[in-house]
Amino acid sequence: MTQSISVKCKLIVHQELRREIDRTLEGFANACNQILTTAKDAKCWNVTKLHHLVYHPVRLSTGLKANHVCQAIRRVVGNAKVVKQIHKFRPSSISLDARTFKYDESKQVAGITLISGRFNVPLKIGGYQIALLRGQTPTSATLNKTRQGDYFINIVVEIESEPTGKTPKVIGVDLGRTDIATTSTGASWSGKHIQATRDSYSKTRANIQSKRTRSARRLMRRLQGRETRYQKWLNHNISKQLVREAKQLDATLAFEDLTNIRQSLNQLPRNKTERRRTNNWAFYQLRVFVAYKAIVAGVRVVFVPPAYTSKSCSRCGHVHPETDKKRRTPSGENAHGSVTRPKSYRHGKKFNCGHCGLEHDADINAACNIAALGRSVSSPESPGFSCRLEGQLDLFPVALL
Numbered sequence: 431m432t433q434s435i436s437v438k439c440k441l442i443v444h445q446e447l448r449r450e451i452d453r454t455l456e457g458f459a460n461a462c463n464q465i466l467t468t469a470k471d472a473k474c475w476n477v478t479k480l481h482h483l484v485y486h487p488v489r490l491s492t493g494l495k496a497n498h499v500c501q502a503i504r505r506v507v508g509n510a511k512v513v514k515q516i517h518k519f520r521p522s523s524i525s526l527d528a529r530t531f532k533y534d535e536s537k538q539v540a541g542i543t544l545i546s547g548r549f550n551v552p553l554k555i556g557g558y559q560i561a562l563l564r565g566q567t568p569t570s571a572t573l574n575k576t577r578q579g580d581y582f583i584n585i586v587v588e589i590e591s592e593p594t595g596k597t598p599k600v601i602g603v604d605l606g607r608t609d610i611a612t613t614s615t616g617a618s619w620s621g622k623h624i625q626a627t628r629d630s631y632s633k634t635r636a637n638i639q640s641k642r643t644r645s646a647r648r649l650m651r652r653l654q655g656r657e658t659r660y661q662k663w664l665n666h667n668i669s670k671q672l673v674r675e676a677k678q679l680d681a682t683l684a685f686e687d688l689t690n691i692r693q694s695l696n697q698l699p700r701n702k703t704e705r706r707r708t709n710n711w712a713f714y715q716l717r718v719f720v721a722y723k724a725i726v727a728g729v730r731v732v733f734v735p736p737a738y739t740s741k742s743c744s745r746c747g748h749v750h751p752e753t754d755k756k757r758r759t760p761s762g763e764n765a766h767g768s769v770t771r772p773k774s775y776r777h778g779k780k781f782n783c784g785h786c787g788l789e790h791d792a793d794i795n796a797a798c799n800i801a802a803l804g805r806s807v808s809s810p811e812s813p814g815f816s817c818r819l820e821g822q823l824d825l826f827p828v829a830l831l
């Protein structure tokens with residue numbers, strides 16, 4: 431099994447090269463915007479057909495290399511699939527392929543084709559990135575410029591993920607709202623502090639937002655930065671401990687596949703505060719951190735379907751029946767608004783099984799269910815790895831320094 435992940439590396443860029451990169455970024459954004467206009471006018475979202483329509487005019491007007499234009503077409507079509515309405519491309523990122531990018535491990539440089547030719551750009555990277563890039567010949571990357579004016583390259587690599595054994599030990603991890611994470615082995619990380627911090631930031635933000643002055647906006651950005659850094663630090667910490675425990679026990683880590691966490695958590699009517707709390711990328715970032723650290727440590731990670739993990743009993747497997755099956759869609763959503771909220775055995779922090787009488791911590795019970803699902807996923811007969819994370823890691827590269 432292989433898994434694609436994206437390794438974020440800082441580039442060391444001198445003044446002259448900076449201008450070259452900026453020109454290329456401008457050209458690429460320009461190309462994307464032209465292609466987008468043509469695609470919208472012609473209602474054409476097929477890469478090959480669009481290529482015939484735009485290739486020559488775009489090359490002429492932007493002066494980009496052939497492969498830059500091909501990548502710009504892919505970028506526009508790819509974005510159109512993910513985002514419903516694309517407004518405009520900003521000159522902050524360019525996609526590279528095997529012809530416009532090469533990673534040189536012996537010198538730790540990236541060969542990058544820009545608008546005026548090829549440049550070797552040194553990478554400023556640490557142990558994590560070096561370990562992930564070792565022995566790789568990556569064929570795709572994205573060059574990005576941050577708002578602060580720093581340049582990064584996200585290099586996509588394929589990592590071999592070896593199964594650990596025949597009867598794998600599995601640690602289930604439940605990501606929750608009151609506690610950030612709870613494992614089937616009983617460890618948990620309280621979310622109280624981060625929640626309080628986030629709530630207070632949010633209140634301050636709402637205050638500042640009403641002012642709309644330049645200094646208010648600046649203050650807002652600073653606050654956001656601080657919140658983001660705190661969350662990142664916390665997630666690094668939790669993921670480090672999770673991976674360390676799995677490594678010590680020679681176990682696989684199992685998570686719920688939370689690709690649709692926003693929808694599933696927001697199915698039931700909630701107040702505004704709760705919605706804001708769940709609509710953040712914190713869980714997602716935690717899973718990404720775990721995935722990266724697990725690869726470096728040689729720990730396996732599996733993702734299991736999230737249905738019923740908090741509503742089933744981890745001892746007898748009994749699931750509380752839905753109250754009104756006919757009125758619910760297959761995905762579990764209520765088609766007519768949530769009038770018939772299903773009862774579950776979960777009452778706050780307690781889980782009570784009406785069938786076998788088990789009384790357990792609700793989060794640990796859920797984590798045990800995840801571990802059980804993880805064992806079935808990671809047994810040799812089953813297909814194993816869920817590949818859902820592949821695309822997501824590409825969309826959300828993280829720095830590991």
Ligand SMILES: [Zn+2]
Pocket residue numbers: 743744745746747748783784785786787788
């Ligand atoms: Zn039970």
